Amino acid sequence: MEQITTTVTQLPQTLEPRNPGLPLDLDWALSVQANTSAIERRCASLPGRRSVKKDHQAAWLARAISCIDLTTLSGDDTAGRVKRLCAKARQPVRQDILQQIGLPHLTTGAVCVYHDMIETAVTALQGSGIPVAAVSTGFPAGLSPLHLRIEEIRESVKAGASEIDIVISRRHVLTQNWQALYDEMAAFRTACGDAHVKAILATGELGSLRNVGRASLICMMAGADFIKTSTGKESVNATLPVTLVMLRAIRAYYNRTGFRVGYKPAGGISKAKDAITYLALIKEELGDRWLRPDLFRFGASSLLGDIERQLEHHLTGGYSANHRHPMG
Template sequence: MTAATTAAPVGHDTAPTGHDLAEVGRSPATLRTFLHGLPGVDQVGADQRAAMLATRSIKTTAKAWAIDLAIRMVDLTTLEGADTPGKVRALGAKARRPDPTDAGCPPVAAVCVYPAMVPVAAEALAGSGVHLASVATAFPAGQAPLDVKLADTRAAVAAGADEIDMVISRGAFLAGRYHEVYDEIVAVKQTCGDAHLKVILETGELASYDNVRRASWLAMLAGADFIKTSTGKVPVAATLPVTLIMLEAVRDFHAVTGRRIGVKPAGGIRTTKDAIRYLVLVNETAGDGWLTPDLFRFGASSLLNDLLMQRAKLATGAYSGPDYVTLD
């Protein structure tokens, strides 16, 4: 991909200064004033730009590169009540060697599981370099006291998780209790220790693009290493326009602070064509500096299968049969 074509934010103002940010989290009033002073989102403009970028296509060598990059960006996920140790071990093996017939196929970025399955996943991934992520903080609803959320996080990290995917309290955010959400993120970040923190905004429940922008900035101000769209447990998950707004937020945050925050769309991303659309969006919005698993991830399960089949198609010229990849 070529260097990004920098576009103005789909809003009407400029980003705040670094001096302003030093004061933002000091009180509920200053945080509210800051969040409601962010540029408003032009919904029509965001939808149109995302739709325009989705029409871009890449071919042959560039497509092969994009597929391998997308594989390296996958957080291979199983978050079901029926998860078993055997399923998690199989997922770990697939994460390490997505295509057992091709040693050149890269591993995925991470495996993401519930805290109870972290010890099993840690054993399955030992020595692989694949990260181990765990959802925590009463995922997916987030409806639990803070001490329960912190205990959930602490247990996952102690068992071997080096990434924590937390959910924000959407009820508190929508009620305008921004500082309560801020304080929870700060506390979870402290509990994570050296583990990276991905903050799930559950954008499908935030009601407006303006709220997506506010929640993105709130999470980054509180110490998030990544901001993530969704749990995958509500009807509306990741979308291109919402991810565009989040990418603009991390780009602007970096311009002010010098700190790069990652973005993770999750839920509903199932095909190679979908993944490439997101990669184009990243390149054209935040820039090619974000085209790395350290700063962009896909929360997915079935996406990897399609990426592997398309990869084989490019290599052989023919689509593989339905038994080419394992079912997750």
């Protein structure tokens, strides 16, 4: 694979016409099928077929950094922790390493926090160009009353979040109530206003890859700017088979409408080699245009530490201790 360069993070609506959605097309959605065994074989072959080394590997890892939504979603989050996370987002790798790889101004794609930490993050990131994403709509279960979930979105936008990660009601998918899923997603999109919306499908709880494909398509019809695998709180989070299904839904939507929708795998991606595998799959299925932070994000935190260690190994030939690459 060729070497790729890294650009400054921007929101989708600054580079692409924003997905306006379209009326619910149930015939299209219900035509989606998933050959699970074929999907699993395709994904199992990818790590062995796609490998990058040396400078090319460093370039791909730098791209991965630029696509990370650096995240803290813990009950014990404090303003101090969020400020440290924002400092890490501004300088995700030690400055001497960034200088040596020729990317002194590299940043992560965004910082993702709970609503109460939005103002802290916005202040800490002022002037950096790094957006703040907020999880919303009763994250992670999404079971609070609908009017409260909608109001939570509005409050997060008012507080300064420019990206909103919403969670869908899994029951709509499991009971095949596609109209309810479409209406819910459309209401969330409206509440977001100019902030762009990532629809979290919680794929580990949807029962089948076919349901994942159908839910992906319906959320895009309802105006989602991104579709996202997981909250990171499920027992099964991002996987390559789920990713393949969602990427093909994105491709089908783009081919029919001309609008590009972004993709975000979240949960369980903690190794640099796994990040490269995900990037390779996106390159194969969607092409280079999706290998940019306006159309692709990793929902991760520990991933960044492993990437930083790999970059130091690239420069020095040795692996350093984790404490040399603090997360905050």
